[in-house]
Structures are given as C-alpha cells and as structure tokens.
Amino acid sequence: xxxxxxxxxxxxxxxxxxxxxxxxxxxxxxxxxxxxxxxxxxxxxxxxxxxxxxxxxxxxxxxxxxxxxxxxxxxxxxxxxxxxxxxxxxxxxxxxxxxxxxxxxxxxxxxxxxxxxxxxxxxxxxxxxxxxxxxxxxxxxxxxxxxxxxxxxxxxxxxxxxxxxxxxxxxxxxxxxxxxxxxxxxxxxxxxxxxx
Numbered sequence: 001x002x003x004x005x006x007x008x009x010x011x012x013x014x015x016x017x018x019x020x021x022x023x024x025x026x027x028x029x030x031x032x033x034x035x036x037x038x039x040x041x042x043x044x045x046x047x048x049x050x051x052x053x054x055x056x057x058x059x060x061x062x063x064x065x066x067x068x069x070x071x072x073x074x075x076x077x078x079x080x081x082x083x084x085x086x087x088x089x090x091x092x093x094x095x096x097x098x099x100x101x102x103x104x105x106x107x108x109x110x111x112x113x114x115x116x117x118x119x120x121x122x123x124x125x126x127x128x129x130x131x132x133x134x135x136x137x138x139x140x141x142x143x144x145x146x147x148x149x150x151x152x153x154x155x156x157x158x159x160x161x162x163x164x165x166x167x168x169x170x171x172x173x174x175x176x177x178x179x180x181x182x183x184x185x186x187x188x189x190x191x192x193x194x195x196x
Contacts, residue, residue, distance in 0.1 A: 025168040032057055041169035048135065048166055050078065069135060069166055076131040078166070079111040082192040086171070089186040090178065098190075108192060122146045127158060135164045 030039035054063035067074035107120030118125035127141030170191035177187035
C-alpha cells in the first residue's frame with residue numbers, strides 16, 4: 001500500500017513539473033449583477049496564449065476560447081479598442097504616470113482593424129497599422145502637436161516597426177516606443193475600452 005502511495009506521489013510531482021512553470025495572469029472582465037463571474041480571462045505569459053471563460057448565472061462554463069497572440073488575427077483582435085498610457089520610464093526617470101493626470105488630458109490610442117488613431121490634449125495622430133505575427137506592429141502615418149500658428153507646433157511622419165510584450169488581457173508594454181538607442185525605456189499601456 002505504501003509503495004502505491006509513493007508511486008502516486010511521484011507521478012503527481014512529475015505531472016506538475018511537466019506542466020511548466022509559466023505564470024498565468026487571471027482577470028475577471030465581466031460580472032453578473034449579483035457579483036458572480038460572467039467572463040474571466042487567463043493569460044499564459046510563457047506562450048502568449050489568452051483564454052476566455054464565459055459562465056452562466058449558476059456558475060457553469062458555457063463558452064471557452066483560446067487565442068494564440070503570436071498569430072496575427074488573434075493579436076489584432078486583442079489590440080482592437082481604446083488604450084491609454086499607464087506609465088513611461090526612461091532610464092530611472094518616470095516621465096509619465098497616469099495617476100498624476102486628469103482623464104481629459106490623457107491621449108487615447110484607438111486600434112481598429114487596420115489603423116491606429118491617437119487623440120488627446122493638443123495632440124493627434126493617424127497611422128495605418130499592419131499587424132504581424134510574433135507581436136509586431138508596422139506603423140505608417142504622422143502625428144502633430146499644438147496649433148500650427150504657435151511656435152510649439154510640431155509634426156512628424158512615422159514609419160516604425162515595433163514589438164509589444166503582453167502582460168495580461170488589459171496591459172501591454174510597447175517596446176521601443178520612443179525609438180531611443182542609448183536609453184532604457186519602459187512604456188506601459190492599459191485597456192480603456194473594448195469593441196465587439
């Protein structure tokens with residue numbers, strides 16, 4: 001009997017190890033009026049897989065969907081909607097933290113099927129977006145800041161190829177957002193609104 005228990009313990013231990021140690025980030029994104037979970041998202045960071053669980057009002061799973069964000073169509077679906085910058089850190093300096101700004105002054109980044117539009121206080125941008133496998137985006141377009149009658153007016157054409165690092169269903173890091181070569185940058189975005 002003891003030998004059987006030892007074998008079960010060893011097999012259970014090997015199974016747990018073989019499942020991998022990748023982090024899973026869980027988020028409840030919709031609830032019923034009584035507070036029970038309606039939709040839960042699980043993000044597996046080691047393989048960039050997003051799982052969506054939908055439950056009925058008695059808690060039974062009624063729908064399950066798996067998206068590999070490394071594939072272009074799922075990646076595009078993940079990004080579609082409104083996002084806003086959470087924070088921007090360059091080297092050791094925090095240049096932006098959304099907890100220090102008002103809602104009206106924040107730029108909103110709206111991803112659509114083939115475009116990215118940015119609108120905010122004195123700032124607007126319009127880009128054509130090509131979503132690429134392996135979490136890459138190609139952007140072509142331009143941004144402008146301020147009124148063209150003022151000395152602070154700026155406009156720039158953009159032709160960028162950047163990668164994103166997904167942290168969860170509602171957060172990603174935009175790598176090389178500022179295109180700096182000699183500084184370490186961290187620019188984090190959070191989901192603001194989802195479109196069906």
